[in-house]
Structure formats: C-alpha cells, structure tokens
Amino acid sequence: MQYWNPTYECMTREEMQRVQTERLINTVKKIYHNVPFFRDKMQKKGIEPCDIKSLEDLKNLPFTYKQDLRDTYPYGLFSAPLSDIVRLHASSGTTGKQIVVGYTRRDIDTWAEVMARTLANAGATKESFVQVAYGYGLFTGGLGAHYGAERIGASVIPISGGNTKRQLQIMKDFGTTILACTPSYALYLAEELAEAGIKKEDLKLKAGVFGAEPWSSNMRKEIEERLGIIAIDIYGLSEIIGPGVATECHCQNGLHVQEDHFIPEIINPDTEEVLPPGTKGELVFTTITKEGMPLIRYRTRDISSLNYDKCECGRTLVRMSKVSGRSDDMLIIRGVNVFPSQIESVLLEMGETAPHYLLIVDRIENLDTLEVWVEMTQGMFSDEVKKIEDLERKIKKEIENTLGINAKVKLVEPKTIERSEGKAKRVIDKRKI
C-alpha cells in the first residue's frame, strides 16, 4: 500500500486530535482578528478566541453559510491581505451572483499536497500519466488535479474537459494511466471509446479519480467494467479548497477526509446539533490550515456520515460515506450547481408565461439532462405553433445565458402542472444515483 504522507495519513487518533486542536486554536484567533464579519458572529454568540481550547469547543463556534459568502462578496471573508492572495477561483450561486475564494501561496501548496494524497490513493506514482479532463479555469477541478499530479511527479496531460475524440486519441497514444474527470464524463468517454473501435485492452488506463457530482455504485461498476479500471470517488468543494477534501482508497469503502487540514462534523440540518459517528446528517467542514479564506463550520448541505474505524488500507483518517443527497434543493447537473429558484427567476423576469414550471432531470446515456416544462397562459394557448416554438427557444437561450446549462424547454397547456397545497414540487429527478 502506498501512502503519500504516512505521517498524517496513518496518525493515531490522539496525535491527530493534538494537531487539529493546535491548528483550530490558531485559525480561530487569526480569523477573529482579520475578518470583522466572523468576529461579529462570535461576539453575538458571546465567545472569544480564548474560549476555544479543545476540539470539544468546536461545536460552540458559529456556522458559516453559503449566503455569508454572497453577503460579503467578493473579499469580505478573506483573512489574508489581498497582496498575499495569489489565486482567485469562483463558482456560480443561486441568483447568478458568484462566490469567490482566494488562495495564498501556502494554500496552493496545501491544495497540491491533499490532491497528491488523493491521486496516490488511486495508485498514482512518478511513472503515471494523468489525463486531467476536468475543466480548467475558475472551476477548481482542473487545476486541483493538475497540482496533485505534478506534486507526485507524474506526467500531467492538461487536456481539460470536452473534445471527446481528442481525449480518446490522447488516452491511447500518450498511454494515459489515470483519468481525472466527472463520473458522467468518464462513462461518456467509455461509450465513445467503443464507438471509435478502441478496446480497453488497447489502453494503459489503470484508475480514475471521479468527482464533482454524486454517482451511484452501479455507475461505478459500469465505468470500471467498460474502462477496465478502478474508479475512485473524490470529494471537494471550492469553498473549502476545491477537490482534495476527501478521497476513497482502494478499499472503496468511504472517503478518507484529509482531517489534518479540514475537520468534518455531521449535524442535524434542522436543529444544527452535532450527531454521533455513524449517523447520517449534513456535512460541515472547518478549515484549519487555510490562510486566504479559512472557513469555520461551513455548511456544505451534502448528506453523509462519519466512520472513525481504522480502514483496511492502514490509513487512520476518518472516512465520510459517499454523499447521498443534499439538505437543500440544489441540483447538480453535469457538475453545474442549479437551484430551481434560478430558473424561476429567469421565467419571472421574462414574464411571458404562467408562473408554473417543473424541472425534469434525468440521466440519458449516462449524461445528465434537464427538461423545463413551463405553463402557457390561457391567451398564449391559442397562439400559432410558430409563436410558441419561438418562445421556447427564447427561454432556452435565457436559461443557457444565466445558468450556463443546456436545457430542453417545453411549453405545456395551462393547468398541466400539478398544483400543491404546501411546498410546490418543482423537480422530478429521475436519475438513479
């Protein structure tokens, strides 16, 4: 078994707690002094940095919500001076307002370290050829995988997403051994591979590190069979660092959290109380080594549970279970975060339809699809077909512009969409994950 950093990956629980305690205390002190928004939150709870003496005290600290990142946009949660920030990444939010994260040089170094561990979990070495088919840019996927592979000393192929034919050609010709992309794209590549008449035996592919969207064990099986690889689930989010927060090992039985950098907790999303190991709830992370934008008790909305038993791989890092859902209504469609409310506001702004809509999400031929049903007004219903088709196109374009996602738009007859007494059912998710 190969570890990238056994000192931390195989630490005893006592040692890990000592490391975490020291780092937590330092982080809280620093943020309290550098981030007024956070200081106010602590003062409202009546606590000061000196009240945080052990990991037990973590539960007394205030939560950080995604909304906080929007409210303090763009730099309000940065703890380091802007002159020390060497990188900015961003992701889209609910109302089109994006969230921004900043990294110091040391943060980039930490990112490379945790991604090196991630890739080593998938068996990467200096001899590996890592094809990074995650998008490069403001999205953290591409560069995160890139840094990790480079840190290991593997040969990085920074192809980014898309251009499927070229992906396959390069995979074969360059002798790619490790593929990094979203699971749905991996499956799509596998299908196109068959189409192109390339057999898995023609490839040197050994493993894949797949993340940025939830996926099922059935999908894993299919990817593994079709590509002849071991498929490793990786977890991360830009707010915490990007990919590299947690990863599966070869045992594929939970994702090891890099807890010398990120302390996980599981809470009840309604009561906000901390839940014991093994119990399902919302995943919360506290960063304890980040400088640019450290976050205390960040509510991820992802549903998981924690397992502190020692793993067969020998790592002692706590494992989180594969994310099984979300505690809010956010959808992840082809790696893009979509809130039904975003589509609602597009429709309302256009004001040409009735305010009733339904999102149908599916996975067809292993790719996520989004269909938007919108009700016509009574007046429109008698309009000619061409006029209706024009409006469908217009809505489709508007959704694409605002959310950056391709949707099929269908105008339906008045009163087609089921009305609800309580919370409207806006989404039908047919994906089996």
Ligand SMILES: [Zn+2]
């Ligand atoms: Zn393990």
